[in-house]
Amino acid sequence: MKHLLSTADLSRSEAVTILDTAAQMAATQERAVKKLPTLRGRTVVNLFFEDSTRTRISFETAAKRLSADVINFSAKGSSVSKGESLKDTALTLKAMGADAVIIRHQASGAPHTLAHAGWLDAPVINAGDGTHQHPTQALLDAYTMRRHLKGEVRGAADSKGVIGRDLSGLSVVLVGDVLHSRVARANVALLHTLGAQVTLVAPPTLLPVGVDVWPCAVSYDLDAVLREHQPDALMMLRVQRERMSSAGGGFFPSPLEYSRLYGLDQRRLDMLPGHAIVMHPGPMNRGLEISAQAADSPRSVIVEQVANGVAVRMAVLYLLLAGTSGTEGA
Amino acid sequence: MGSDPAVSADAGITRGVLTSAEIDRALTRIAYEILERNKGGAQVVLLGIPTRGVYLADRLARKILAVEPELAPEGLVGRVDITMYRDDLQRGPVRAVGSTQIPVNGVDGKSVVLVDDVLFSGRTVRAALDAITDLGRPHTVQLAALVDRGHRRLPIRPDFVGKNLPTALDERVKVNLAEIDGADSVTISHGGTTEARR
Numbered sequence: 001m002k003h004l005l006s007t008a009d010l011s012r013s014e015a016v017t018i019l020d021t022a023a024q025m026a027a028t029q030e031r032a033v034k035k036l037p038t039l040r041g042r043t044v045v046n047l048f049f050e051d052s053t054r055t056r057i058s059f060e061t062a063a064k065r066l067s068a069d070v071i072n073f074s075a076k077g078s079s080v081s082k083g084e085s086l087k088d089t090a091l092t093l094k095a096m097g098a099d100a101v102i103i104r105h106q107a108s109g110a111p112h113t114l115a116h117a118g119w120l121d122a123p124v125i126n127a128g129d130g131t132h133q134h135p136t137q138a139l140l141d142a143y144t145m146r147r148h149l150k151g152e153v154r155g156a157a158d159s160k161g162v163i164g165r166d167l168s169g170l171s172v173v174l175v176g177d178v179l180h181s182r183v184a185r186a187n188v189a190l191l192h193t194l195g196a197q198v199t200l201v202a203p204p205t206l207l208p209v210g211v212d213v214w215p216c217a218v219s220y221d222l223d224a225v226l227r228e229h230q231p232d233a234l235m236m237l238r239v240q241r242e243r244m245s246s247a248g249g250g251f252f253p254s255p256l257e258y259s260r261l262y263g264l265d266q267r268r269l270d271m272l273p274g275h276a277i278v279m280h281p282g283p284m285n286r287g288l289e290i291s292a293q294a295a296d297s298p299r300s301v302i303v304e305q306v307a308n309g310v311a312v313r314m315a316v317l318y319l320l321l322a323g324t325s326g327t328e329g330a
Numbered sequence: 331m332g333s334d335p336a337v338s339a340d341a342g343i344t345r346g347v348l349t350s351a352e353i354d355r356a357l358t359r360i361a362y363e364i365l366e367r368n369k370g371g372a373q374v375v376l377l378g379i380p381t382r383g384v385y386l387a388d389r390l391a392r393k394i395l396a397v398e399p400e401l402a403p404e405g406l407v408g409r410v411d412i413t414m415y416r417d418d419l420q421r422g423p424v425r426a427v428g429s430t431q432i433p434v435n436g437v438d439g440k441s442v443v444l445v446d447d448v449l450f451s452g453r454t455v456r457a458a459l460d461a462i463t464d465l466g467r468p469h470t471v472q473l474a475a476l477v478d479r480g481h482r483r484l485p486i487r488p489d490f491v492g493k494n495l496p497t498a499l500d501e502r503v504k505v506n507l508a509e510i511d512g513a514d515s516v517t518i519s520h521g522g523t524t525e526a527r528r
Contacts, residue, residue, distance in 0.1 A: 017426070024411070024427040033464040038414040066414075318414070323424035 003115045003124045004316055006133045007190035012166060015193055019143050020163050021315035022308070029065070029311060039068035039321055042099040047089070048127070049075040049105045054282060054306060055127050055137075059102050062313035068321070071098070086110060090119035098122050100321055108132035108182075123320040131180050131208075131243075137281055138186035140312040142167060142194055144305050145233050148277050168195030171229050175201045175222055175262055176237030176289050179208050179251070180244075183281045184237055188216050201225050203262065205251040222262055226271045234272060235279040236264050236290045255288055264294040277301045343520050347503070348493060350514035353476065356492030357386065360474055361393035363490050368441045371398045373469065375440040376407045379458055380428045382447040384409045385509040386476055390445060405433045410444070410465070415457035430461070437466040443490070447505040449475035452486035477516055479503050 001014055010018075028036060044063040048056055056072065063070045073093075075081060080089065086105075093101060100123045103111045108130030115124035128134040149170055152161040172191055178184045178200050191198045198216035200207070211218055219225045226234075239258065244251055252258045259265075264278065272278075278290075278300045286292050295302060348356070368374050371394050378387030391407040411428035419425065444458050455473060462471060474490035479497040497503060497518065506515045 021427050024429055027429060028414075031465060036414045036464070037460065038419065318427070319424050322419045324420060324422055 001319060003111075003126075004135050004320065005111050005115060005124065005126045007135045007138045007186045007193070008133075010135075010190065010193060012193050012195075015139070015142070015190060016164060016166055018139055018312070018315050018319060019146055021319060022139070022143050022312040023147075023163060025314040025318070026308065026311035034065055035067060036065060037067050038318060039063070039066040042068045042321055043097060044068045044070050044100045044102065044317065044321075045093050045096075045098040046070060046072045046127075047093070047101055047103045048073065049080065049103070049110070050128070052104055052128070054309070055104065058306070058309040059125075059127060059136075059313050061310050062317055065310070066314055066317055068099075068317065071096070086114065087117070087119055090114055090117075094120050094122070100125065100317065102127050104128045106130055125316060125320065128182055131182055132185065134182040134186045134281075135190075136309070136313055136316060137183050138190040139316070140305060140309040141183075141187055141235065141279060141281070142190055143312050144279065144301055144308050145170060145172065145196075145277070147308070148301060149232050149275065166194040167191060170196040170232045171199070172196050172233045172235065173199045173201060173225055173229060173231040174235045174237060175264070177206050177239045177251075178202045178211065178237065179206045180240040181237045187235070188214050192216065197229075199225055199229055199231070201262065203252055203258070222268065223271070226268060230273045231276060232273070233277050233279060234264065235281075236284075238281065238283065239285055239289050241285075259288055263289055263291060265291040266293045269294050269297060269299065272299070279305060282306070344517050345519070346515055347477070347495060347518050348516035350508075353492070353514050353516065356476065357389050358393055360490045360492060361390050361397065364390070364443055364472075364474065365394060365397060367472070367489065371401045371406070373439070373441045374406065375433055375437055375442050375468070377410045377432075377437075377442055377444055377458075377462070378407070379444060379446045379454060380409060380411055381510065382505050382507055383445045385507045386447060386474075387445040390443075390474070405435045408433045410458055410461050412454060412457040412461050415460045417453060417457065430465070432465055437462065437468045440468050441470050441472065442468040443472045443474050445474045447476050447507075448503050449473070449478045449486075449488050449491075450481060450503075452482045452484035455486050456484050476505055477503055 046056055046059055060070050101120060102125045103114055104127040109132060111124050111126035111129050126133055126135055145167055146162050150162050150165045174184050174187060188198050192215035200216055200218045201222045204220060278294060280290060280302045284290055284295055286295055364374060365371055376387040376391050378384035387407050395401055395403055408431045411430045413425050413427045442462060446454060472489040475488045476492040477495050478488055478491045479495045481499060502519045504517050506513060508514050
């Protein structure tokens, strides 16, 4: 693994290795001294062309906990706003000696270009590109599911007994704005690789063309899916209103109707099996795709997802940076 | 000591150094030495260094508990993974990170005994000392090794040694333990260069 660009590139064993490493990283974060000397002297660049708070802070925290130096580069107020191309930005980073580049970009495929155009030798980590992929988010979701649903006590957060395991046999339902969601794409590929059964639920207008060839089931009826599948994990996707142009017409008639048909409220929460967990990649639109009751219920692992994100990103940085420098590993 | 030399396919001549009974006697002696040095086991915490140091620490703990049965077993033994503290992480492929388990009462103010199978360059022990610093502040840190084969590259010395084994740099010392290797033995073989490169 030289880069982390898409969860579709990961084999089952690679994905399990990342989750196992993340479990060890999480254990080190319970100590008094959370900092590890592992990546001392390495430089990690956060290259963010699109606004992000939690992902950037999560990556920055992960890199700093491993003693790497972090350079934050956001498009606003940088030479990008003066019209610099991705290539010239990449060549600048290379000249500065970046050992890894974490990139978020509004264009799908930008991380792939950065990794394969020959501008950089450093590993590239995709932190979200357009509506394509967000691999570390999917990995932290899988990590959270494994911790809660594959441990010795089902439904309790416990890392005991999960090392080496995948997600086989779990039923996961993703609800909402699949069309604009890189989180959904990344999750469908990864969860399928790890052996979980994935069902997407969305209004037909919020499903992309070609969803029928994805390795998952698709439904328009949330209540029926909850009743029939009894999902182990229910992931609510954010309705990405900033990507919905008002000129192009609405994707649903009204927020209230969306909330009635696809929102998670107390009634739907009560339909879930006792051990099921509720997830959301954040930031949440309370009252739209998820009610405040559901977001704050004991079933909700949304805050824990954020904490797990640091451990998963530490694992990814470790696995990409700790081996022989300059040449690709396995 | 080794009476039946065996020829292994890739590493040349392999010679036995310690038998199962000799390993057991060495560990029994080390257990008594640990208790003597620390005036009993009340403050002792054994930390095994993966992989084989963990099993050796468990065996030492059982021997110490046999002598002082009033000690709490859950406070006596743990393991410290040193992967993320190594100084050679950027050589060779990525190493899998193992788990660290610290006994219930921690290591603050305790007499920590690091347990490893073979003491060689001392780099592993250096990494373990750094790892312990991040876990707490022990009163003292001591070092127990089943085999000391010499060729130290850092100013580190053991406190408890099962057997001092003079070796050449290109020889390979292998500790086999019943827990993972099927049977107890310590062997030395010529021509293996893997160990010498560490």
